[in-house]
Structure formats: C-alpha cells, structure tokens
Amino acid sequence: MRTSAALGVFACAAMTLAYLTSEMLPIGLLPRIAASLHVSLPSAGLLLSAYALVVTIAGPPLTALAGGLPRKPLMLAIAAALVASTTLCAFAQTYAVFLAARLFNAVAHGIFWAIVASTAASLVAPERRGYALSIVYAGSSIGIILGVPFGTFVGERFGWHAAFLAVAAIAGAAFLTLLAVPSIPLGRPSALGDIGRLLRDGRFVRLLLTTTFLVAGTFTAFTYFTPLLQPAANRTTGGVPALLLADGVAGFASIFAFGLFSQRRNATAIVVSAGLVTVALACLAVDVRVAADVPATAIAIVALWGFGMSGAVVSLQARVLLVQPGEPDVASALNSSAFNLGIGGGAVIGGTVLNVAGLDALPIAGALLVVPAIALQLVPLAMRRFEERGAVG
Secondary structure (H helix, E strand, O other), X not given: OOHHHHHHHHHHHHHHHHHHHHHHHHHXXXXXXXXXXXXOHHHHHHHHHHHHHHHHHHXXXXXXXXXXXXXXXXXXXXXXHHHHHHHHHHHOOOHHHHHHHHHHHHXXXXXXXXXXXXXXXXXXXXXXXXXXXXXXXXXXXXXXXHHHHHHHHHXXXXXXXXXXXXXXXXXXXXXXXXXXXXXXXXXXXXXXXXXHHHHOOHHHHHHHHHHHHHHHHHHXXXXXXXXXXXXXXXXXXXXXXXXXXXHHHHHHHHHHXXXXXXXXXXXXXXXXXXXXXXXHXXXXXXXXXXXXXXXXXXXXXXXXXXXXXXXXXXXXXXXXXXXXXXXXXXXXXXXXHHHHHHHHHHHHHHHHHHHHHOHHHHHHHHHHHHHHHHHHHHHHHHHHHHHHHHHHO
16 A cells, blocks of 8 residues: 555545544433533433434535545535634533534534545555555444443543543544545545435335444433443443443444344344344343442443444445445445434433433333334344245245
8 A cells, every 4th residue: 555545545544443433422411511511411411312323414415525625625514614613612601502512513414424435445556445444444343342431531540621622632632644645536426316316215224223223222321321320330441431342342243243133134234233132222221220329230231232332333335235336425424324324313212212211211211212213123033934934835
C-alpha cells in the first residue's frame, strides 16, 4: 500500500473511531450530562434519539446528492463538521446548545457512514480492498473497545466536557491526515431515484426492518446503561467504564467470529446473533431484580450482549452487500438510517418505559422488541430449508 493510500485509509479509520465514540459517548455519561444541564434522564436520552432521527431522515437523500461530489473535499467537510460539533458540545452550558451541536453532527454522520467504506476501497488496488476495509472497521472496533469506555473514564474524572474535547482532538488529527492525501477517486454518482428503487425490493426492506427492530431492542436498554447497571458498577473495579470495556472486548471478538460465520451462512448468522442479544437482555431483566449488585453476573451478561450485537452489525452489513451489491453507498445509507431509527426509537421507547415502569422493565422491553427481528430472518430461512428438503425428497 503506497504512502498516500495508507494515509487516506488510516484517516478513514480515525474518523470511524471518532464518529462512533461521539455518537455513543452520552450513554456512559448520561446521568452526569443530565445533572449538569438540569434535565431529566429521559430528556437527556433525546440526545441519542434526536441525533438518530436526523441521521435516519437526512442520510440517504444527502448521500445520493453528494455521491458525485469530489471525494476529498467532501471527506474534509465531514471531518470538519465532527471537529466543530464535538468542540461545541464540549463548551455547551445549556441543553439547547448541546442538542443543536449534536444535530449538526448528525447531518454529516449520515453521509460519512454511507461513503467511508467505498472511499477507503477506492484508495487501494482491488486485491488490497479487504485489507483496507479491515483497517477502517478496526477504527469502529477500537471505538467500542476503548473510545466509549475511555471517554466515560475521562468524563468521570475530569468532567464530561473534557471527554468531548478528546473526541474533537481525534477528529482534528483525521482532518489533518486527510489534508496530506494528494487525492481521493471520485465516488460513483447516485440519484434520489435509487432510494425508491431499493425500497421496492422486498428482501432489502425485510433487512431494513430487521436492523430497526434489533437495534431498537438493544437501545431501549443500552441508552440507560449507566443507571441500569450502576449497582453492579459500584462493586466493580473500574466502575461503568469497566463494564463498557467488557462489552467492547466481547464485541471485538465477535467481529472476527461473525465475520467468518456471516460469509458462509449470512441469514443464520443474523438469527444467531439476534438470539444472543435476546438472551442477554432476558438475563439482564432477571439480574437487575435478583443480583443487581453482583459484578460477575453483570460482566458476563454485558459481554454476551456485546458479542451478540457486534455480530449482528457485521452480519447485517454483509447482508446489505449481498442483497444490493450494485448500490453500496445508497444501500449502506438506508441501512444506516434503519440502524439510527432503531437507536432513536429505542431511546424514546426506553424513556417511556422508564417513566411508566422504571429501570427494571427496560431489559425485558428490549428483548421483546428483538423478537420480530429474529422472525423476519428466521421464517424465510426456515421456509427455504423446507423447500430444499422437499426438492430433494
């Protein structure tokens, strides 16, 4: 890999790290942010749901419109937006300013996740694209393993404002690295009509619904991760950051395990990973009632949760490329919208459940939401297996 291409690929990886950490950082710091900005926990949860709503609505059309723009200026603009928004978050003194900064970042977020894979792939020879993409997605893995736990640690020690400044610094480093890249090949032009065509594909729509239900179930509980698991965290060395680290490490291992599994049996991989998420949430529902202050059980459940969810993300993204190989950018943008619709919907549902039934009800509500995701993939899979056996018979 030549130097300029390596710089571009590593800049993309740094941006995936910064974007993922920026989006998820409020989860580990939600009670602190809520107290500092003088809002309730459900209101603070809107920092995730409103962000996700903007990505859901703006991502696909903006990706289609931006598809033919020169790629280097576009990536620089996206990186600059992340630097500006996270810096504004760091200095925000009111809920309105913080929310506005988050929504500004969400607009760029929707385009970024749709084009980052094709951008990195365009920088290298075809035979090196798999290697380049593994580096890029390593950035998101590091964000899960280290970014969010470290950001939570920084927020607990030095204040949540400092955590957002740290993310801004990472984004700034990615911006400067991108400046050093001589050029980035032009992306494939897209059109708004591509969105409608994709949404008329039954298999693809079923995939989008699967993504939405699965993510909504997870984030019904995960949005309120800190208050939900605080009793166990109080007895765990390292507290909430340690629990988030367990989630991240298990998720990192899952990326490799399900990366191989989803290549061979993609639909089965989605069902299995979603099943693990359901089991983890069901176990958490029992744990918060029976053994809420036992660190070992909480760590095991969180690790299972992270393993299943990361496996689902890998398997679902692989499914996008299998179902729509000809429109990777717009299809990825739509799947990103479905993912963020799940995040936002889960945060809203979680806030409602929290107000009506309390923290203890969040995991079981999440588990129930994941069940339709399993059914959407399991039923067609079972029917296909039945037909294959009938043909053999």
